[in-house]
Amino acid sequence: MKIFEFIALCFFFSLSFYMVFSGSVPVTESEQASLPPRGWNSYDSFCWTISEEEFLQSAEIISNRLRPHGYEYVVVDYLWYRRKVPGAYVDSLGFDVIDEWGRVIPDPDRWPSSRGGKGFSEVAKKVHAIGLKFGIHVMKGISTQAVNANTPILDTSKGGAYEKSGRQWRAQDIGIKEKACPWMPHGFMRVNTKLEAGRAFLRSLYKQYAAWGVDFVKHDCVFGDDLDIDEISYVSEVLKELDRPIVYSLSPGTSVTPAMAKDVHGLVNMYRITGDDWDSWGDVVGHFNVTRDFSSANMIGAKGLGGKSWPDLDMLPLGWLTDQGLNEGPHRTCNLTLDEQRTQITLWAMAKxxxxxxxxxxxxxxxxxxxxxxxxxxxxxHFSSNNMEFPYIIGTKETTRKNTVISPHPSEVGTSNKRVLGLTSCKYSKANSWSIEALDQDLEKICWKGGLGNEYEEPLCLHKRNFLDDETIFKQQYQGKLRLLSTEEMEFCLDASSKQKLTSRKYKNSFSVCSRDANQMWELNNNGALMNSYSGLCATVSSLEANTVSGGVRSWIATGRRGEIYVAFFNLNAKRTVISAKLSDLTKAVHGKNVKTGTCKCREVWTEKDMGVLKETISMEVEMHGSALLVLNC
Incomplete structure (x- = not known):
C-alpha cells in the first residue's frame, strides 16, 4: 500500500471514530430506531409542491453538510401524488394520480422518474447512493378518488384482483365514508380492517413502498384524536413481514396523552405528541407540559417496532420556510428570534x-x-439518559433586582379550577367518570364526576341533543349514540376532531355546529366512559393549568454518557430573568450522583461562558424566551 493511501485510510478511520463518539452520527445497532431518528422533511419549506429536482438538490446538500452530524433521513411530505395545476390544493378532489389498484403514485410531472410504473424507486436509488435513507408521507386508509372510481384491490399473494366468496372486491367495499380525515375530508377515508379485502389493500400499499426502496413512512390522520388503532396495528404487522426495515412514524398528535400512547408505542418508532409546530413562540411554549408528561410516564425510548419508539415534537421550522397550506415553495425566514430558536432545539434535545x-x-x-x-x-x-423536567428552580426578574419570584419552587405551586375537555385512551381509569343526570322526564344531561381537587366546584355537564325528524336514517346508523350540546351554546355539539390541522398551542376538542358527523357521535358505556364514534377515544376533563403554559421558567435535567450532567434553563417570560437552582436539589434528580459544593465545573453552551467551579447554587441570566444549556462535570 502506498504511503499516501495508508495515511488517507488512517484519517478516514480516525474521522469515523471521532464522529461516532462525539455524537455526530448514531452508533449502528441491530434494533430499529435505537436512537431518535434525525433527518429532513420537505413540509416546512415546500408545503406539498416539491419536485423531484428540488428534492434531489436538497438531498445532495444534506448528504454533504448534515449527514456527518447524523441527519440521515430525507422525507417527502404529503401530496406527492397530487398534480400541481390550477384548482389543486390541500383538500381538493380529483387531482391525484392513482394506479389501477387505487393506490396513489407520484405525480409524473413533478416526479418524472416515476413514469412507467417506477414510482419512487429511482429517487430512492439516488438517495441511497449518497448515503441517505428515503422517506415518504402517507395518509390514512384509501383516497376518496379511488373510492369514487371503485377501483379493484390488488391481491399481492396472487398478483391479480382480490376475489373472495365468488366476487371481486373493490374500493367502495372497504372505504368508510363517514370516517374521512376531518382536515382532508375530500382526500382520504378510513379502511375497514375487519374485512380481509381492507387488509389486502393496506398490504398492497406497504409492499409497494418497500419495493420502491422506502426507509421511513410518516402515517398521517391515524393518531391523536384521529386515532385508528386497527389500521396502525395492521400496518405494523405488515412492516414486520417486509424484507426491509421501515421506520414507522405517526402524525399528527393533537390531544395525545401518555395513556393513549401506551396503546401504540410498541407498534411504531415515532409518534407525534403535539399538533403541527410552526415558527411561533406560542407553538414552542405549547410543548413544555406535554414533554414533561411523557418523560414522567417513561415513554422516551420505550419499546417500539423492531426496536425503540420516541415521542415526536414535530419538525424544526428554522431557516428558510413557506407558510402552511400554500401552493408555493419557500419564501420567508423563520419568525422565531435566535433565543426562541435555541429554546426550541434545546427542549427537543433534552426530551430526546x-x-x-x-x-x-x-x-x-x-x-x-x-x-x-x-x-x-x-x-x-442521542446519548443522554434520565431525561426529565427539573422543577426545583427559582426565577427572579432581572430588571427589578429585588428577587421578585416569577416561577415558584414546587412546594409553593397552587392549583387551578379552570377545566378543559380532552380525549384519552378508554383504558385510562379516570375516563370512567361520566354519568347521566335527569333534568326532567324529557331532558337529560351527562356530567363529569371525576373532580379536579375542589369538592365545591360545579360539575361539567353536557346536554343530550335529540335526533331531528329528518334524521331517521342517521339515527338508524348511530343507534344508541348521542350528540352532546354545550350548556352555554345550545346549537353547538361536542366535536372530537377538528376540521383543520391546528398547531400545538390550540386544542381541537371543541364545540362546533351540530352536523351528521361521526366526530360528534358519542356513547356512554356502562362503566362511565364517554366514547367517541370516530376515534374510539374517551372524553376526559382536566384542569386548564395542566394544558397551558403562559410564562414563568422551566428546566430539564439529564445525565451524559460520560457522567456529565446537563441542565437546561428556559425563560418563558417576556423579560430577562435570572434562573437559579441549588446544587443539593440536583442530587434529587440525578441518579447515582451526589452533587457537592466545590466539586463541579460548569460551562454554558450558547454563550460559551466558563462558569468555573460551582458553589451552593447554579445561576444564569437568561434572555426573554431564551434558554441556558449548562454542562456540569463533577
Whole structure:
C-alpha cells in the first residue's frame, strides 16, 4: 500500500471514530430506531409542491453538510401524488394520480422518474447512493378518488384482483365514508380492517413502498384524536413481514396523552405528541407540559417496532420556510428570534425528540447550520439518559433586582379550577367518570364526576341533543349514540376532531355546529366512559393549568454518557430573568450522583461562558424566551 493511501485510510478511520463518539452520527445497532431518528422533511419549506429536482438538490446538500452530524433521513411530505395545476390544493378532489389498484403514485410531472410504473424507486436509488435513507408521507386508509372510481384491490399473494366468496372486491367495499380525515375530508377515508379485502389493500400499499426502496413512512390522520388503532396495528404487522426495515412514524398528535400512547408505542418508532409546530413562540411554549408528561410516564425510548419508539415534537421550522397550506415553495425566514430558536432545539434535545429539520437546505444560513449541528445538542439528543423536567428552580426578574419570584419552587405551586375537555385512551381509569343526570322526564344531561381537587366546584355537564325528524336514517346508523350540546351554546355539539390541522398551542376538542358527523357521535358505556364514534377515544376533563403554559421558567435535567450532567434553563417570560437552582436539589434528580459544593465545573453552551467551579447554587441570566444549556462535570 502506498504511503499516501495508508495515511488517507488512517484519517478516514480516525474521522469515523471521532464522529461516532462525539455524537455526530448514531452508533449502528441491530434494533430499529435505537436512537431518535434525525433527518429532513420537505413540509416546512415546500408545503406539498416539491419536485423531484428540488428534492434531489436538497438531498445532495444534506448528504454533504448534515449527514456527518447524523441527519440521515430525507422525507417527502404529503401530496406527492397530487398534480400541481390550477384548482389543486390541500383538500381538493380529483387531482391525484392513482394506479389501477387505487393506490396513489407520484405525480409524473413533478416526479418524472416515476413514469412507467417506477414510482419512487429511482429517487430512492439516488438517495441511497449518497448515503441517505428515503422517506415518504402517507395518509390514512384509501383516497376518496379511488373510492369514487371503485377501483379493484390488488391481491399481492396472487398478483391479480382480490376475489373472495365468488366476487371481486373493490374500493367502495372497504372505504368508510363517514370516517374521512376531518382536515382532508375530500382526500382520504378510513379502511375497514375487519374485512380481509381492507387488509389486502393496506398490504398492497406497504409492499409497494418497500419495493420502491422506502426507509421511513410518516402515517398521517391515524393518531391523536384521529386515532385508528386497527389500521396502525395492521400496518405494523405488515412492516414486520417486509424484507426491509421501515421506520414507522405517526402524525399528527393533537390531544395525545401518555395513556393513549401506551396503546401504540410498541407498534411504531415515532409518534407525534403535539399538533403541527410552526415558527411561533406560542407553538414552542405549547410543548413544555406535554414533554414533561411523557418523560414522567417513561415513554422516551420505550419499546417500539423492531426496536425503540420516541415521542415526536414535530419538525424544526428554522431557516428558510413557506407558510402552511400554500401552493408555493419557500419564501420567508423563520419568525422565531435566535433565543426562541435555541429554546426550541434545546427542549427537543433534552426530551430526546427526533430531530427533523424543516427549512430549505439550499439556503441554509450559518446561524441555522450551527444551531442544528451544535455538538452538545446532538450529544444530548442521542446519548443522554434520565431525561426529565427539573422543577426545583427559582426565577427572579432581572430588571427589578429585588428577587421578585416569577416561577415558584414546587412546594409553593397552587392549583387551578379552570377545566378543559380532552380525549384519552378508554383504558385510562379516570375516563370512567361520566354519568347521566335527569333534568326532567324529557331532558337529560351527562356530567363529569371525576373532580379536579375542589369538592365545591360545579360539575361539567353536557346536554343530550335529540335526533331531528329528518334524521331517521342517521339515527338508524348511530343507534344508541348521542350528540352532546354545550350548556352555554345550545346549537353547538361536542366535536372530537377538528376540521383543520391546528398547531400545538390550540386544542381541537371543541364545540362546533351540530352536523351528521361521526366526530360528534358519542356513547356512554356502562362503566362511565364517554366514547367517541370516530376515534374510539374517551372524553376526559382536566384542569386548564395542566394544558397551558403562559410564562414563568422551566428546566430539564439529564445525565451524559460520560457522567456529565446537563441542565437546561428556559425563560418563558417576556423579560430577562435570572434562573437559579441549588446544587443539593440536583442530587434529587440525578441518579447515582451526589452533587457537592466545590466539586463541579460548569460551562454554558450558547454563550460559551466558563462558569468555573460551582458553589451552593447554579445561576444564569437568561434572555426573554431564551434558554441556558449548562454542562456540569463533577
Amino acid at each position: 425528540s427526533p430531530l427533523m429539520f424543516g427549512g430549505d437546505v439550499r439556503k441554509l444560513d450559518d446561524t441555522t447550520y450551527k444551531l442544528i449541528t451544535n455538538p452538545t445538542v446532538l450529544e444530548i439528543n
